Amino acid sequence: QLSSTFYDTSCPRALATIKSAVTSAVNNEPRMGASLLRLHFHDCFVDGCDASVLLNDTATITGEQGAIPNRNSLRGFTVIDNIKAQVEAACNQTVSCADILAVAARDSVVALGGPSWTVLLGRRDSTTASKANAESDLPAPSFDLANLTQAFANKGLNVTDMVALSGGHTIGQAQCRFFRDHIYNDTNINSTLASSLQANCPRASGSGDATLAPLDATSPTAFDNAYFSNLVSQRGLLHSDQELFNGGGTDGTVRSFASSSSAFSSAFAAAMVKMGNISPKTGSQGQIRSTCSKVNGS
Numbered sequence: 001q002l003s004s005t006f007y008d009t010s011c012p013r014a015l016a017t018i019k020s021a022v023t024s025a026v027n028n029e030p031r032m033g034a035s036l037l038r039l040h041f042h043d044c045f046v047d048g049c050d051a052s053v054l055l056n057d058t059a060t061i062t063g064e065q066g067a068i069p070n071r072n073s074l075r076g077f078t079v080i081d082n083i084k085a086q087v088e089a090a091c092n093q094t095v096s097c098a099d100i101l102a103v104a105a106r107d108s109v110v111a112l113g114g115p116s117w118t119v120l121l122g123r124r125d126s127t128t129a130s131k132a133n134a135e136s137d138l139p140a141p142s143f144d145l146a147n148l149t150q151a152f153a154n155k156g157l158n159v160t161d162m163v164a165l166s167g168g169h170t171i172g173q174a175q176c177r178f179f180r181d182h183i184y185n186d187t188n189i190n191s192t193l194a195s196s197l198q199a200n201c202p203r204a205s206g207s208g209d210a211t212l213a214p215l216d217a218t219s220p221t222a223f224d225n226a227y228f229s230n231l232v233s234q235r236g237l238l239h240s241d242q243e244l245f246n247g248g249g250t251d252g253t254v255r256s257f258a259s260s261s262s263a264f265s266s267a268f269a270a271a272m273v274k275m276g277n278i279s280p281k282t283g284s285q286g287q288i289r290s291t292c293s294k295v296n297g298s
C-alpha cells in the first residue's frame with residue numbers, strides 16, 4: 001500500500017530536496033553514494049524498511065549501529081541528518097526517515113550512473129531497533145551460497161533478486177577484516193588480485209584491519225555491471241561475492257548480468273523496489289520522527 005505519489009500534496013518539494021542533497025554529497029565524495037545505498041539495505045533487512053538502523057543507542061534502546069555488521073562500518077548518517085533537516089524545514093514531521101533512506105539510495109545509484117526507478121513511499125519510522133535482529137538477519141561475508149540464499153529468502157527475495165542486489169557491490173569499499181579470509185584461504189580468487197590485496201591486508205588479524213579496497217576494482221565509483229565480469233574472472237573481493245559464481249546455481253545469472261548491462265539494470269531496479277517493500281510500517285504504525293537518530297520525545 002506504498003504509493004509513488006504519497007507526498008505529492010503533503011510535501012511536494014520532498015523528492016527534489018533529497019535528490020539535490022544526495023547529488024551534492026556524492027559529487028563531494030563518490031563513495032557516499034555507496035554508503036547511502038548500503039544504509040537502505042541494512043535498514044530493510046532488519047525489521048523492515050523503518051529507519052531502525054538510524055536510531056542511536058539510549059538507555060532503553062540497544063540499537064543496530066553497534067551490531068557486528070554495522071559497527072565501525074556503516075556511514076552516511078550525517079548526510080541523512082542534513083537531508084532530514086532540510087525536509088523538515090519544508091514540511092514539518094511529514095516525510096519519514098525510512099522514505100528518505102529509500103529515495104537517497106535510488107538517487108545515489110543514479111548519481112553514479114546507474115539505473116533509476118520509481119520509489120514507492122509512505123513508510124513510517126520505527127520506535128525500536130534490534131541489535132540482535134541485525135546480527136541474525138544481515139548476511140555475512142563468510143556466507144556460502146546456501147546461507148546467502150536463505151538470508152534473502154527470509155526477506156521474500158529470490159535468487160535473481162539476490163544476485164541483482166549483490167550488484168550493489170559495483171560501488172564502494174570494504175575493510176581488510178571482511179575480505180582477509182577470502183584472499184588468504186580461498187583458492188577461487190585470481191592470484192594476481194590476491195597478491196596485490198595481501199600487500200595492504202596482512203594475514204594476522206589486528207593489523208591493517210580497516211584498510212580499504214574497492215568491492216569492484218574495475219570501476220569503483222561507477223554503477224555499472226563490471227562487478228559481474230569480475231566474478232566471472234574470479235575477482236570478487238568478498239568470499240560471499242565469489243560464492244555467486246563458483247559452480248553453483250547462480251552462475252548463469254552472473255554471466256547474464258556480466259554480458260548485459262541492461263539485464264542487470266532492470267533486475268536491480270526491480271529488486272530494489274522489492275527490497276523497499278519489506279514489512280513497511282504504514283497507517284498508524286510507528287511515527288514520523290523529527291530527528292532520524294532518535295524516537296520523538298526522547
Ligand code: HEM
Nearest residue numbers: 034035038041073139140141165168172173174175178240
Ligand atoms: C549478499 C550479501 C551481502 C554481504 C555478505 C555484504 C557484505 C558487505 C561487506 C562486508 C561490506 C564491507 C563493509 C566494510 O568494510 O565496512 C559491504 C559493503 C557494501 N555493501 Fe554489501 N553485502 C551484501 C549485500 C549487499 C546489498 C544487497 C547491497 C545493496 C543493494 C550492498 C551494498 C553495499 C555497498 C554499496 C557497500 C560499500 C559501502 C561503502 O563503501 O560505504 N551489499 N557489504
Ligand SMILES: [Ca+2]
Nearest residue numbers: 043046048052
Ligand atoms: Ca529496519
